[in-house]
Amino acid sequence: MSDRDPTPAEALCFEAGIKFGTLYHQFAGTPVSPASADSLATAMEDAIENQPHCRSVTVDVRHDELEAAVADGAAEYVELTGRFLEVEIVVDENEGLEVVTRMEMDGGYPLMTVETVRETSAGDASDR
Template sequence: MSSGKDEKYFKNISHRERAIFEGAITMGALFHQFIGTPVSKESAKALKNAIKESMELQPCIEEVDVRIDFGDSSGLENEYAYVSLTGEMLDVKVVSNYHGKKAVTRMHYIEELKYPLMYVESIY
């Protein structure tokens, strides 16, 4: 997307580090933009699609894939049949690419940590 005018701001990091940097920004952005959105099993597809299309606009982002897991769906047994999106429900992959260096950033809930961890799943 960029014509390269921004390159001077990234001279102190490598191509690999830029890929990591941009993947991480997008993962943090995605979480804090969309957590809290009302979602049901019926509306999940539209929400995942909007998350994907909006986050793929960000610099160096090649692909974003989002899964929303309602778990045992007990959260949906409330009076209104929808829930607010939480980090525990999300499983996200962000592929960033800078000059051929690719990072796959992942976020999903990790039982052992009791936390939706963001980490670099692979890089090459």
Template sequence: MTEKEITDRDNALFEAGIKLGALYHQFTGSPVNLKTASSLEHAIQESISVQPFVENISVKIDRELLKSKLNSEFGYTELQGPMLEVKITVKYGSSRVKVAMEYNSELSYPLMKIENIQ
């Protein structure tokens, strides 16, 4: 495939995948507790939203899973992939894609996926 054959759709999907991967690897392992979960969600959203082509992002940390992982002595845990529910909309040229990351219980894995292409 030549550069001229690569479409806005291709580039939008590539950009969206990069953002999900960067988010996952940048923020998992961050210290978090029930008091700081909202501010961490906001920080992740703000960080990723400044990257090129991001139109919208939402990040939710599963409070029940977070609560179950808290260290009883220190009251915090590390952010883990299964705790994250993320939705990102990327617009590149004439294409807009919506991607997501959420825990897939069948695979026991935080799966990244394409939800919509326009």
């Protein structure tokens, strides 16, 4: 068994995970309807982009799924949960490291994954 410090890429993947947990659990449960979903998605993007290392957050509302849920439900709105969203979060680090992460539904569960670890050359990173 060996114990070691995290690599820069591991530390950055940890940061990306924080953003996903924040986004999901800050906003899960919010009353949402087809008409209000887009302002909520914008606020989610803007809120999470405040966090350190967060280059971009893209929240896409799954409008078909949301409309179907409202049609099935007992009210004109539902509570926000992962099945109504697809999310991409990109985090970066100034030494030319970038991590692309995503949340998509997978077998009924909102699965969050690291899609790509991108290491740029020092030259590529220098203009950031």
